[in-house]
Structures are given as structure tokens and as C-alpha cells.
Amino acid sequence: MKYLAVLVMLLVGCTAVEQPTNTTLRIGVLASLSGPASAYGQGFMQGMNAAVADLRERGANIELIVEDNKNDPKEAVTAYERLRGQNPDLIVSTMSGATLAILPKVEEDKKPLIMSLVVADVNKQYNNSFRYSTNTVDNAEALRLFIRRKNITSIAIYNVNTDAGLSNLKPIEAVLEQEHVAVTGKELFDQSETSHRTALLKLASTHPQALFIYSLRPDQIVGDAKAEYKGTIIFTEIPVMTKMYKQTDAFEGTYVMAPAFAISGTRQHESFEQKFPDANGYAAFGYDTMSVIWRANHTGNVQTLSTWKTYDGLLGAVPITAEREIHVPFTVIVVKSRNLEVVHG
Amino acid sequence: MNAYIIHLLILICIYAILAVSLNLAVGYAGLLNMGHIAFFAIGAYTSALLVQNGCPYMLALLLAGVFAAVFGYLLILGTYRLKGDYLALATLGFSFVVSSILLNWTWLTRGPLGIPGIPKPNIFGLQITNNAGFLIFAAVLCAITYFLLWRITKSSYGTALQAMRDDELGMKVLGKNTFKLKWQSMALSAFFAGIAGSLFAHYISFIDPSSFTLSEIILVFTIVIVGGLVSIRGSFIATVIIILIPEVLRFVNMPSSILGPMRQIIYALILLVILFIRPRGLFGEVDLE
Numbered sequence: 001m002k003y004l005a006v007l008v009m010l011l012v013g014c015t016a017v018e019q020p021t022n023t024t025l026r027i028g029v030l031a032s033l034s035g036p037a038s039a040y041g042q043g044f045m046q047g048m049n050a051a052v053a054d055l056r057e058r059g060a061n062i063e064l065i066v067e068d069n070k071n072d073p074k075e076a077v078t079a080y081e082r083l084r085g086q087n088p089d090l091i092v093s094t095m096s097g098a099t100l101a102i103l104p105k106v107e108e109d110k111k112p113l114i115m116s117l118v119v120a121d122v123n124k125q126y127n128n129s130f131r132y133s134t135n136t137v138d139n140a141e142a143l144r145l146f147i148r149r150k151n152i153t154s155i156a157i158y159n160v161n162t163d164a165g166l167s168n169l170k171p172i173e174a175v176l177e178q179e180h181v182a183v184t185g186k187e188l189f190d191q192s193e194t195s196h197r198t199a200l201l202k203l204a205s206t207h208p209q210a211l212f213i214y215s216l217r218p219d220q221i222v223g224d225a226k227a228e229y230k231g232t233i234i235f236t237e238i239p240v241m242t243k244m245y246k247q248t249d250a251f252e253g254t255y256v257m258a259p260a261f262a263i264s265g266t267r268q269h270e271s272f273e274q275k276f277p278d279a280n281g282y283a284a285f286g287y288d289t290m291s292v293i294w295r296a297n298h299t300g301n302v303q304t305l306s307t308w309k310t311y312d313g314l315l316g317a318v319p320i321t322a323e324r325e326i327h328v329p330f331t332v333i334v335v336k337s338r339n340l341e342v343v344h345g
Numbered sequence: 346m347n348a349y350i351i352h353l354l355i356l357i358c359i360y361a362i363l364a365v366s367l368n369l370a371v372g373y374a375g376l377l378n379m380g381h382i383a384f385f386a387i388g389a390y391t392s393a394l395l396v397q398n399g400c401p402y403m404l405a406l407l408l409a410g411v412f413a414a415v416f417g418y419l420l421i422l423g424t425y426r427l428k429g430d431y432l433a434l435a436t437l438g439f440s441f442v443v444s445s446i447l448l449n450w451t452w453l454t455r456g457p458l459g460i461p462g463i464p465k466p467n468i469f470g471l472q473i474t475n476n477a478g479f480l481i482f483a484a485v486l487c488a489i490t491y492f493l494l495w496r497i498t499k500s501s502y503g504t505a506l507q508a509m510r511d512d513e514l515g516m517k518v519l520g521k522n523t524f525k526l527k528w529q530s531m532a533l534s535a536f537f538a539g540i541a542g543s544l545f546a547h548y549i550s551f552i553d554p555s556s557f558t559l560s561e562i563i564l565v566f567t568i569v570i571v572g573g574l575v576s577i578r579g580s581f582i583a584t585v586i587i588i589l590i591p592e593v594l595r596f597v598n599m600p601s602s603i604l605g606p607m608r609q610i611i612y613a614l615i616l617l618v619i620l621f622i623r624p625r626g627l628f629g630e631v632d633l634e
Binding site: 034038067072073074075078079081082083084097101103104105120123143161162163165166167188277 | 347349351352353356448449456457459461462483519545549550551552554555556592595606609633
């Protein structure tokens with residue numbers, strides 16, 4: 001019954017009034033702790049653990065049962081089956097492919113599923129889920145504002161051919177069409193690809209005003225991109241979330257998308273840096289995901305989802321939609337001396 | 346029975362079919378086939394797509410095997426004259442080609458988005474609804490595969506395969522058609538890999554190209570090498586060991602910051618120790634050449 005209560009409160013929505021409880025909330029977490037996506041899962045877990053520590057100080061009884069899904073569907077199912085035996089109250093799962101694989105089983109068990117770092121449009125397939133993750137349209141909306149500010153009329157796209165890459169690309173192409181921006185060239189590349197020069201040369205030869213790049217490893221591309229193309233280079237949020245822009249000078253002068261907590265001078269930035277001086281940005285998702293779960297579980301007033309329109313956490317005040325997901329607003333920022341500067345119109 | 350144990354037994358059944366079928370090609374016929382996982386993928390995608398388009402499961406299962414077998418035949422057709430390392434490279438290339446097709450033929454395979462919501466098997470009107478039912482089905486298929494391959498390898502045909510592996514020229518001198526032996530063994534091996542792929546797709550319920558990568562080839566080869574070449578029993582026992590070792594490590598409590606990498610390091614060390622103590626594998630009769 002306890003997880004049913006969590007589900008009802010999470011999905012129906014609530015005003016957040018925290019109350020300590022003696023009942024232990026047992027959360028099964030499936031995170032990508034090893035393999036190519038380990039940076040995401042490790043950062044996320046840092047955030048979750050920090051939130052649990054904070055909540056325990058305030059009297060919360062929370063138990064995390066953590067399993068490594070290796071960002072692999074088979075491993076995710078194995079890890080979930082192990083979690084099943086420990087009967088957690090709800091499940092937290094990260095990464096699209098791994099989450100898609102466990103979805104039917106979580107549905108069978110009627111457990112609430114909280115997803116994070118999941119870009120694929122998973123939420124519609126399961127009514128017991130809540131997606132606390134960047135939305136596919138978030139990058140596109142940030143790009144729209146940037147295009148208007150910079151009067152960009154032509155663009156080339158260099159996009160990774162993965163589930164996350166393709167999910168993001170669709171709304172971006174829609175925005176470019178709506179804004180009447182000509183796409184001079186588009187190249188999809190394999191995630192394991194390490195040499196990007198030829199494809200970038202081809203795109204540069206189409207003479208776009210800007211080059212949009214979406215890669216999970218932008219550090220492997222930025223050097224070639226700057227060597228072959230001298231115009232405006234725009235990356236998604238990955239260099240900021242992974243803090244890659246701080247580790248190399250290669251991103252100097254490029255544009256990146258950043259959530260509020262990455263921008264100096266914001267309230268969220270101070271909170272984030274104070275709490276996570278060494279963690280990457282995915283820690284903010286872990287921290288907020290855990291905080292949202294706890295607040296939903298310990299609220300007095302159950303109202304409709306529309307009454308719980310936003311959640312103000314480390315990520316900033318993020319809107320919650322009727323589709324049980326959030327939007328993370330991004331601002332396009334230019335990298336200067338390993339720091340971020342807001343681009344003014 | 347505990348759901349987790351049932352899940353592990355299902356995985357053991359699927360990977361046992363994959364491993365014993367690979368041993369037929371690599372151990373008995375001497376075909377260093379690095380493309381086995383491609384047959385697994387072909388079976389998985391064939392079955393998933395057919396069932397999602399209204400085909401009865403049992404027919405889809407059969408076609409998954411047949412389709413993989415056809416590709417096995419075609420692979421041998423193109424690599425008939427290659428041996429050893431060269432064949433390994435060519436077959437590895439084949440698996441990359443298949444992987445690339447799965448990734449880029451998006452209207453059919455949905456590319457990197459994968460195929461979600463693959464239903465559980467319906468066996469002649471009997472719908473499998475839980476993992477216990479799936480385990481029985483997988484165990485029956487695994488037993489059939491084991492028995493058939495055991496019979497084949499113990500027959501004169503199995504002896505002919507081993508003779509071809511050890512001395513292909515000698516076999517030709519005796520008037521034996523080694524091309525026929527090669528394509529038959531490869532197609533048979535691919536057929537069972539396709540069957541395993543179908544089981545995998547309908548059990549996991551979601552497949553994407555990342556499920557059939559180099560790491561899976563290494564996993565299946567590890568099973569065959571640890572179990573020993575020319576040993577169906579060895580492949581089966583090695584499957585149990587290789588699948589269970591990482592699971593046992595899940596019970597070792599470690600902080601989440603080192604949990605993932607540390608388990609993989611321990612897993613690799615255990616495998617190295619096994620191969621150091623028994624270089625031919627647990628029940629191996631020949632060296633991998």
C-alpha cells in the first residue's frame with residue numbers, strides 16, 4: 001500500500017509540506033554505474049546519496065537499494081529482477097534503453113517508476129511513471145531563442161545516431177523549420193566514431209552560419225569542429241552537465257546550452273556549487289529526483305497535478321507538465337576562459 | 346521460486362543455446378566465427394518484427410532460426426577460402442555490417458530507438474504470462490538444442506567436422522566436400538543462434554543495436570573458451586559459471602561510487618585465473634588456433 005500512496009501522490013500532485021515519518025521508504029535505483037555512460041550514473045548517484053543524507057538529518061527513513069544497469073537492456077532486466085526480490089516501494093531508473101527494457105516488468109508489479117536521464121519518449125507507455133529529466137524540446141527551445149537573437153538563417157547539424165540523439169533531433173528540426181532556418185547539411189554519426197574531421201569538413205563546405213553539434217562526447221569533436229569551421233558552433237547541454245568546458249580550453253568561444261545552476265550569479269549556481277563542488281551536473285538531477293520523491297511521499301494535501309505546477313530544486317524552478325514530466329529551461333552561453341558568459345541579444 | 350533466480354535461469358538457457366551452437370562452428374568445424382552475435386541479432390529482430398506484425402510466435406521462432414541460417418550460408422559462401430585469423434576478421438566484419446544495418450535501416454528496425462514492447466510468446470494459443478512459464482519454454486528449447494547438437498557431434502558427421510578442422514586438405518584428398526561441411530555447420534550454428542535471439546527479444550521485451558555489440562561477441566567467446574573447445578557439456582557449464590559470477594558479485598556490498606567498475610575488475614580476474622589454471626578451458630580437447 002505504501003508504494004501505491006507514493007504513486008498517487010507523485011502522479012496526482014501535491015503541495016509540499018514535509019513531515020518526518022517512522023516508516024522506511026525503500027527505493028530501488030537502477031543507475032549506469034559502469035560502461036560508457038558511467039559518468040551520468042555516477043553523477044546522478046552522488047546527487048541521490050547527498051539528498052538522502054540531507055533528508056536523514058531531518059528525520060527521514062530512506063533506504064536506497066542500488067543496482068548497476070550498465071546502460072544495457074539485458075543488464076537492466078537482471079538488475080531489476082534482483083531488486084524485485086527486495087520489494088522496494090518504488091523504482092528509480094536512468095537512461096532510455098535500460099528503462100525501456102524494465103518498463104513492462106515494473107508495470108506488471110504496479111510499482112511507481114521515477115525516471116531520470118531518460119530522453120526517449122518513454123512516459124506515454126506507462127501510467128505509473130514520472131520523468132524527472134530534460135525534455136526533448138528543451139534543447140530545441142533554447143536553440144530557437146538563440147537563433148532569433150543572433151539572426152541565424154542557415155545551420156548545419158552534426159548529430160549522434162543514438163536514441164537520445166534522434167529524440168532530440170526531431171524537435172530541433174521542427175524549430176528550424178518554424179523559424180525558416182535553412183539546414184545546409186546534416187550528418188549522423190556513430191557514438192563509437194572518434195574521427196569527425198571528414199564529416200565536419202563536408203558540413204563546413206556548405207557554408208552555414210552556424211553549426212549545431214549534439215554528441216555525448218563533445219570533447220572528442222570540438223577540436224576538429226573549430227579547425228574545420230570558423231562560424232558559430234553550438235553544443236547542447238552535455239559540455240556543461242559533464243563540466244567538460246572546465247577541463248580543456250578547446251571549448252573557448254563555442255556556445256553551449258546551460259541550465260540555471262551552471263550559470264554564475266544565479267541562486268541555483270551557488271546552491272549547487274556549495275553542495276557539489278566536485279560533481280558533474282547530473283548530481284543535480286539525482287538530488288532533485290530524490291527530493292521530489294520524498295516530498296511527494298510526505299505531503300498532507302493531495303490535489304490534482306495542475307496544482308503542483310513547478311518544483312523548485314537545484315535545477316531551478318522547473319515546470320511540471322500534465323504528461324508527468326518536467327522541462328529544464330536552458331540558456332545559450334558562450335565559453336570564455338573555461339567559464340560561462342550569458343549571451344545577450 | 347525467487348523471480349531473480351528464474352530470471353538467471355532464463356538467461357542461462359538463452360546463452361547456453363548461443364554458446365553450444367558457437368562451439369559447433371568454432372570447436373568442431375574449426376570455423377573461427379566472430380559473427381555469431383550477428384545471427385543472434387538477426388534472430389531477435391526477425392522474430393520481434395514478425396510478431397509485432399501479426400505473425401504467430403512459433404512461426405516467427407522458426408523463421409528467426411531459418412533466416413539466421415540463410416545468413417550463415419551466405420557468410421560461408423563469401424568466406425569459403427578463408428581460414429583462422431582471416432576468417433575471424435571477415436566474420437567480425439560481417440557482425441559490424443549487421444550492426445550498422447540495424448542502426449541505420451531505421452524504417453524497419455527503428456535504428457537506435459530500438460523495438461520496445463515485444464510481447465511474451467504465445468505457443469499455439471497458450472500465452473506465456475510470467476517468467477516461470479518462460480523458463481519452462483526456454484529450458485525445453487535449450488534441452489532440445491543440447492540434445493540435437495550432442496547427437497550431431499557424436500555422430501560420424503561430427504567426426505567429419507573435426508577431421509575437416511584438423512586437416513582440410515586431407516579431407517579433400519579423400520573426396521569429401523568440405524564446402525558443404527562448412528556451410529552446413531555454419532548454417533546449423535546460426536540457426537540455433539537465431540532461436541536464442543528470438544528467445545532473448547521476447548524475454549527482454551526491448552531490443553536495440555546496442556544489445557548486439559562487440560562486448561556480446563566477447564562474452565559468448567569467453568563462455569566457449571572457458572568451457573573448452575569441442576565440448577558441448579563444457580559450453581553449457583561455462584555458461585552457468587560466466588552468467589552467475591557477476592551475479593554473485595552483486596551480493597558483495599560496495600559503495601555505489603566503486604560498485605560498477607570494481608565488480609567488472611573482479612569478474613575479469615576470476616576469468617583470468619580460470620584460464621591460467623586450465624588453458625584449454627574446463628573440458629576442452631583442442632587449442633584455439
